[in-house]
Structures are given as C-alpha cells and as structure tokens.
Amino acid sequence: MAQVLEFKLPDLGEGLTEAEIVRWLVDVGDVVAIDQPVVEVETAKAMVEVPCPYGGVVTARFGDEGTELPVGAPLLTVAVGGAEDGDGASAGAASGGGAQGSAAASAASAGTGESAVSSEYSGNVLVGYGTAGPAARRRRVRRDTPAATPVTAAAPAAAPPAAPAAPVGPVPVISPLVRKLARDKGLDLRQVRGSGPDGLILRADVEAALAGRERPAAVPAPAPAATAAVASTAVASAAVGERVPLRGVRGAVADKLSRSRTEIPDATCWVDADATELMAARAAMNAAGGPKISVLALLARICTHALARFPELNSTVDTAAREIVRLPSVHLGFAAQTDRGLVVPVVKDAGGRTAESLTAEFARLTESARQGTLTPADLTGGTFTLNNYGVFGVDGSTPIINHPEAAMLGVGRIVPKPWVHQGELAVRQVVQLSLTFDHRVCDGGTAGGFLRYVADCVENPAVLLRTL
Numbered sequence: 001m002a003q004v005l006e007f008k009l010p011d012l013g014e015g016l017t018e019a020e021i022v023r024w025l026v027d028v029g030d031v032v033a034i035d036q037p038v039v040e041v042e043t044a045k046a047m048v049e050v051p052c053p054y055g056g057v058v059t060a061r062f063g064d065e066g067t068e069l070p071v072g073a074p075l076l077t078v079a080v081g082g083a084e085d086g087d088g089a090s091a092g093a094a095s096g097g098g099a100q101g102s103a104a105a106s107a108a109s110a111g112t113g114e115s116a117v118s119s120e121y122s123g124n125v126l127v128g129y130g131t132a133g134p135a136a137r138r139r140r141v142r143r144d145t146p147a148a149t150p151v152t153a154a155a156p157a158a159a160p161p162a163a164p165a166a167p168v169g170p171v172p173v174i175s176p177l178v179r180k181l182a183r184d185k186g187l188d189l190r191q192v193r194g195s196g197p198d199g200l201i202l203r204a205d206v207e208a209a210l211a212g213r214e215r216p217a218a219v220p221a222p223a224p225a226a227t228a229a230v231a232s233t234a235v236a237s238a239a240v241g242e243r244v245p246l247r248g249v250r251g252a253v254a255d256k257l258s259r260s261r262t263e264i265p266d267a268t269c270w271v272d273a274d275a276t277e278l279m280a281a282r283a284a285m286n287a288a289g290g291p292k293i294s295v296l297a298l299l300a301r302i303c304t305h306a307l308a309r310f311p312e313l314n315s316t317v318d319t320a321a322r323e324i325v326r327l328p329s330v331h332l333g334f335a336a337q338t339d340r341g342l343v344v345p346v347v348k349d350a351g352g353r354t355a356e357s358l359t360a361e362f363a364r365l366t367e368s369a370r371q372g373t374l375t376p377a378d379l380t381g382g383t384f385t386l387n388n389y390g391v392f393g394v395d396g397s398t399p400i401i402n403h404p405e406a407a408m409l410g411v412g413r414i415v416p417k418p419w420v421h422q423g424e425l426a427v428r429q430v431v432q433l434s435l436t437f438d439h440r441v442c443d444g445g446t447a448g449g450f451l452r453y454v455a456d457c458v459e460n461p462a463v464l465l466r467t468l
Contacts, residue, residue: 002081005054009041009075019043020068020248026076030058038076041069042248042340046379047372056080062198068247073172173201182206187213249341260403263319268398269447270434273455274421275414279429281461290356295414296334296388297358302457303386303409304330304351305464310450312442313407314383324441333382333402334362335389336369343369344402346382390414390431399436406441409454410434431458 009019019041026038037049038058056078063069171189173179178201182189192209194201246254260266278298285293307314307330315326332350336343345365350358368374385402390413399408412432419428435451457463 002056002079004059004077004079005056006077007038007052007054007075009069009071009073010050011071018068018070018247019048021063021065022047023065024061025049026058026061028058028061032056032058032078043376046374046376050075052076052078054078054080063200067196067198067200068245070172171201172196172199178203178206185210249343253342256403257400260401264317264401264403265439266401266436267439267444267447268434268436269444269451270396270432271451271455272430272432273458274419274428275431275458276421276429278458278461279414285355291359293355294359294362296362296386297355298461299388299409299411299458300332300334300347300350300358300362300386301353301355302454302461302464303384304332304353306450306453306457307384308351309453310442310446312446313437313450315406315441316383316404317406317438317440327383329383331381331383333385333405334365335385335387336366337392338369338372340372343374343379344382344385345369345374345378346380348381384408387411396432396434399434401436401438407435407437407447407450409451410436433458 020043021039022042023040024038025040026032026036032038032052032055034053034055035051036055038052039050041048041050058076059079060077062074062076069075171192172194173182173189179189181203182192187206187209189201189206192201192205193199195205196202245251279295282293282295282298311326312324314330315324317323318325329349330351332347333344334347336345345368347353347358347361347365353361365374365378368378382402382405384405385399385408387397387399387408387410389397390411393413395412395415397410397412399410401408410433412434414429414431416427417430418425419430420426421428433451433455435447435454437447
C-alpha cells in the first residue's frame with residue numbers, strides 16, 4: 001500500500017525564514033522522480049527551484065501561487081510505494097489538491113511516514129545549497145494546554161471550518177511583521193485561527209484576536225445589532241485603500257533599509273565634479289577596439305582604488321564586540337532596479353579587476369538580475385556599494401547604507417552644465433557625487449578625503465596613474 005510522505009519547505013539558507021510560491025511545476029496526480037523540481041519559490045534573495053526528495057505520486061499541494069510559506073510548513077505530499085502509486089494518485093485527485101486533500105495526506109503521513117522515509121528520499125534537498133541529510137525530525141514538546149482555548153472567540157466568523165485548535169509545528173503567518181506584532185503583544189499564535197489559504201494567519205486575524213483580548217470580559221451578552229454595526233465599521237475602516245504586502249524582495253529591502261536607519265548613525269557629504277575628462281578617456285578607450293568600457297566600470301575602478309587609500313570605509317561594525325572590522329577585500333555591490341524590485345548584486349574581488357573585467361561582470365550580473373536568475377551568492381558578501389541613480393535621470397540623492405556595510409557612494413546623472421573651467425565659463429559634463437558613511441567608522445575628514453579623491457579622479461583620470 002502506498003505511503004504518503006509530507007515534503008516541507010526546506011531551509012533555503014542565508015538565514016531566510018520564508019518563501020513565496022511563484023509557480024508550481026507539478027500538479028496533483030503527477031508522478032515525480034527523486035530530486036525533480038516541483039515548485040519555484042522566491043525568497044528575499046533569489047528565485048529558487050525546490051527539488052522533491054521523494055519519488056512517487058503527488059497527492060496534495062499546499063498553497064496557491066502567490067502564497068508565502070514559512071520554512072518548515074508543508075509544501076506537498078507524495079505517495080510512495082511502487083505498485084500502489086495509482087492509489088495515491090486517485091486519493092490526490094479525490095482530494096482536489098487543496099487544504100482538504102492536504103489534511104487527509106497529512107493524516108496518512110503521520111501514520112506511515114516514519115517507516116517509509118528511509119527508502120524514498122534522495123538526501124539532496126536543494127540545488128545550489130549543498131547536500132543535506134534526511135530531514136531531522138524535530139520532536140517538539142507539546143505544552144500543556146487547557147481543554148478549552150478561549151482566544152479564538154474573536155476570530156472572523158468566516159474562518160475555515162476544520163482548522164485544528166492547537167497546531168503542532170511552525171505556525172503559518174503571512175509575514176514576520178505580523179509575527180512580531182503578536183510577539184510584542186504577548187499573543188500566542190497557536191491560539192489564533194488563520195483565515196488565509198490553508199489556515200494562513202493574516203494581520204487581520206492577529207488584530208482581531210488582540211482586539212478581542214482587550215475587550216472587557218463582562219460585555220453584556222448579546223446586543224447583536226450594535227455589535228454588528230461596530231464590526232462593520234471596523235472592517236470598513238480597515239478596508240480603505242490598497243494594501244500591498246511587504247514580502248519577498250520588497251519585504252527584504254524594507255527590513256534592510258529600516259535596520260540601516262535604525263542601527264547606523266550615518267552622515268552624508270557630496271560634491272559636484274567635472275566629468276568631461278572621464279568621458280573623454282572612456283571614448284578613447286572604446287575607440288581603441290575591444291569590449292566597450294562602461295562608465296560604471298570606470299567609476300568602480302576609481303572607487304576601489306579610493307577604498308585602498310581609505311580602508312575605514314570598507315569595513316563593518318561588530319556591535320556585539322564593539323569593534324570596527326576592516327575588511328581585506330573589496331566586494332563591490334551595485335544597485336540594480338528590476339521588475340522584482342531593487343536588488344544589489346555583488347562583484348567579488350572588485351579591487352583586483354581591470355575595467356574590462358568589471359564591465360563584463362556588471363553586464364553579467366545585470367542580465368541575471370533582469371532574468372531573475374541571481375543566486376544568493378550573487379547577492380551577498382558586499383563590503384561597499386556603488387549606487388548609480390543617475391540612470392533614473394536624477395542629479396542627487398541621499399543613499400541609505402546597505403547594512404551591515406559602512407558606506408555607499410551615489411552617482412547622479414552626467415549632464416552638460418555651465419562650469420568654470422580654467423578661469424572661464426564653459427559647458428562641461430557635470431556629475432554630483434554623494435557619500436553616505438557610518439559615522440562610527442570614521443569622521444568627516446576621512447569621508448571628505450575619500451570623496452575628494454574620487455572627484456579628483458573623475459575630473460582628471462590621469463590622477464589614477466600616479467598611484468597605480
């Protein structure tokens with residue numbers, strides 16, 4: 001007889017705790033092989049295809065496309081067992097692949113998964129994340145809970161009918177912010193009935209539970225008309241405006257920017273520079289033949305050389321040890337706007353690369369960002385960020401440091417402007433450079449020295465030749 005095994009969303013690495021289902025690659029009833037990708041998910045770092053460690057027939061899928069699942073939540077169930085695969089398929093078809101099917105599958109897996117898990121999994125869980133052994137079964141200590149749990153009284157009336165009263169394992173919550181809200185208010189999420197897909201707990205569920213808890217206990221029993229009026233007013237006020245969830249890349253960016261502004265005492269300085277000679281040097285390079293050199297690559301070359309002179313800005317702050325950690329290599333991040341939002345790919349060992357190598361790596365990472373194929377390794381490990389927001393047609397901005405780095409150089413658009421050149425008014429190619437730095441790692445003298453050196457190299461690229 002087929003045994004139904006439950007495949008849970010694995011740990012995707014990099015400290016990620018959740019992922020959004022982008023596209024299912026299999027349907028209920030499909031036969032899958034061991035290590036066959038079954039779903040494409042988007043984490044805060046990248047798009048990842050998740051392979052299934054079991055071979056058999058898919059009997060249920062958990063969550064529709066667009067659903068965000070926490071690590072450890074059920075992803076799908078697979079009926080394994082050779083000749084009985086057909087039974088598993090029919091069971092899955094009967095269940096319809098939704099929450100009902102998953103509940104039945106979960107029940108089956110609880111009884112049979114223990115014995116079958118040793119023979120029908122691969123152990124190779126995630127492509128690109130190394131090989132993992134069989135998923136360690138966590139033995140949770142079930143807390144003693146009262147027979148009657150009171151909190152769900154304030155849950156919405158249209159909650160799913162068959163949700164368990166006290167779920168075991170990770171509680172599916174729509175976002176870490178909602179989980180934090182519950183934790184800050186001392187609300188046990190196991191006592192909240194989720195109204196989202198597959199019992200997913202939404203912000204509205206948590207707010208309703210909190211409101212119910214804060215409501216005076218001895219409310220005169222039924223005043224149905226008044227209660228309904230209050231409830232409808234609350235719902236109406238909550239429904240005003242469009243709500244866009246901060247999740248995936250957008251959520252990760254929001255968290256990182258908030259953390260940067262919360263933890264880092266930053267300061268910004270800026271300077272206008274005459275980039276005419278830099279543009280002329282680039283034109284001369286490209287006229288000599290070979291791959292075209294980008295302006296970003298030249299700025300990166302200047303930037304990495306400036307960091308060698310001012311290593312304080314290529315560092316991070318270890319708040320626990322109260323130490324500034326100066327980093328030996330420059331791994332240069334650069335901001336790239338994509339359909340998925342702002343991402344910051346990292347050019348590894350940028351300090352040792354030529355302008356040609358930097359151009360090629362920028363092109364490769366930018367194309368990967370547009371295609372959504374950047375890996376977590378492409379997006380991590382940066383030590384300093386170069387932000388060319390001039391491509392948006394703006395002259396200046398105040399960069400927010402990419403935590404936990406110590407500084408970011410912003411570059412505005414390069415446009416013809418009136419400029420005093422050799423004592424006379426002339427039209428020159430002018431750019432504004434902005435440096436935001438962590439004031440803990442250096443003072444304004446160092447930041448100003450760095451920025452002035454960058455501006456001098458932009459105005460006169462031959463300055464670089466003195467120190468190369």
